Amino acid sequence: MTGPGVKTAPEMGRQRPTLWRRLTGRGSDRPLRLLRSASIRFAAVYAVLLALSGFALALFLWYETAGLLDRQTEAAIRADAQGLSERWEEGGLPALVMTIDDRLAQNVDDDAIYLLVDAQLRRIAGNLQRWPQGVTETNAWYELPVQRAGIRSLARVQRFDLLGGFHLLVGRDVRVRAQLRNLLTDAMLWALVIVVALASAGALVVRGLFRRTLANISHTSAAIAAGDLGQRVKLSGRGDEFDQLAETINDMLERIGRLMDGVRQVSNAIAHDLRTPITRARTRLEDAALHAGSEAELRAAIERAIADLDGIVAVFQALLRIAEIEAGSRRSAFTTFDLAPVLADVGELYAAVAEERDIEVSVDAPPQLPANGDRELIQQAIANLLDNAVKFSPQGGRVTVSGAASGGGVTISVRDQGPGIPADELSRAGERFFRGEDARSTPGSGLGLALVQAVAHLHGGTLRLDDAAPGLAAVLLLPQANPVAAQPLDPAGPGT
């Protein structure tokens, strides 16, 4: 059947109530945000925990107050019944009847309930007219509606069965206690309502706080992803876990910024500093091609160009070496070794070179100097320092290499008597391709100290450049990663 207002089966099948679609996410092209939201989950956990805590507290208070009243009543009834039982055992039925009568006669509080009946439930003694319906079990508590002088009340009673088929009912009027219990119950229920309301409000606050904090981090990350590397996550100043997370992210961003600056700097330096030798090699080859008069001249020009290109290759190799060191992959090759022979070997090698310029190289180190790290890299770092010291020492000067254990680590110092580094250039001396004003006339690529810096950082140590007055003191501090007290030293190091 078709017509206006009549939906077809497919149309009916496609339609869903809006609320249903929002709750289940069916038929919607948006994700089920509410239940998937972490802030909603946190808020819900907070609300549930608070409500449960409030409920537990209310239960405890209820048990301690209204429950205590009930327990007191039950204890009084049991004690009363125990006394009656003893009278029954001592004097039988007549004694029990008289005792019940006496107790009722002295019940000034007017709250006692007694009823003694025979096997046919005929009343023998007590202040109830008949055995109440529903009171069938012994050792069970019953709450019985009673009427006293026209006023309706409530009694808590228990049944006791006696020998001979007699049944005894003992109880207490609990109307006042019941009223108090109702008051307490009402108060507890209202308290629970308030707790639920507070939990809901608190959950909203928690959710808002959570969302605001994460939004801060999220916005900053989005801005950085868009290219604004200067953005940083704001700190609240409270020093809490969110601030710690923000600080960690900011530290990471700082490091990324430095690395990118380093890359930019290296690219610029490569373009600037390597263009010169490449251009020189090209010019020499071009000149030789155009103007060389003989094969010997041509060969000499080619050899000079090869030397220039070798220098360029050496620079790239040094750059790659520094990159490898900074990547940290060499840390897996760390081992404990004796640094003393390394100092002696490097000192001996450069002593031979320094002798040509009448420069004295001395090594001052203990017989054994345990160190932990990459032996080859540390050796290269010392060689770089010694190379610089010899290069910049005046003729007849002195270079001192010393090594000592200090503060659980190792200190390696190389001192020369050269011109040193001006104070305003000291902080930049470890940068790639940096050449001080006084060093521009000296051969070198400006990567030596950068490599030493990278080796120091890899080992968790530092490179410090001090004014030796005169000259420069380069101090390489390497911490001890592992205690070496009882470990045998490997003078050869890894890979030998």
Next chain:
Amino acid sequence: MNAMARAASLAVLGSFVALGPFGVPLVNGQTPVEQVTTDTPEYCLHLLQRLRQIEQTRPAPKDVSYLSDEGKLMCDHGQIRAGITRLRRAMQIMLGPAER
């Protein structure tokens, strides 16, 4: 919440509703209200008679006479519960504290 936990929660809630707090069976609303027989004028007379019987066996202190007279007066004037309370106090004095 899995099926078992849900069933257990419902069972606890149901027992709470059926038994009331602390599992005390409630004699339901259909049960007739039981009359307590010790809040009636007849019981007032019964207490007075008992007091008179006891007074015959030993002398009554002044308090007992006062309380019993006052109790009788109150019962006569329709203040049954108050009168019975005074007579019970008199009985307490005459008999001593009730054994429990």
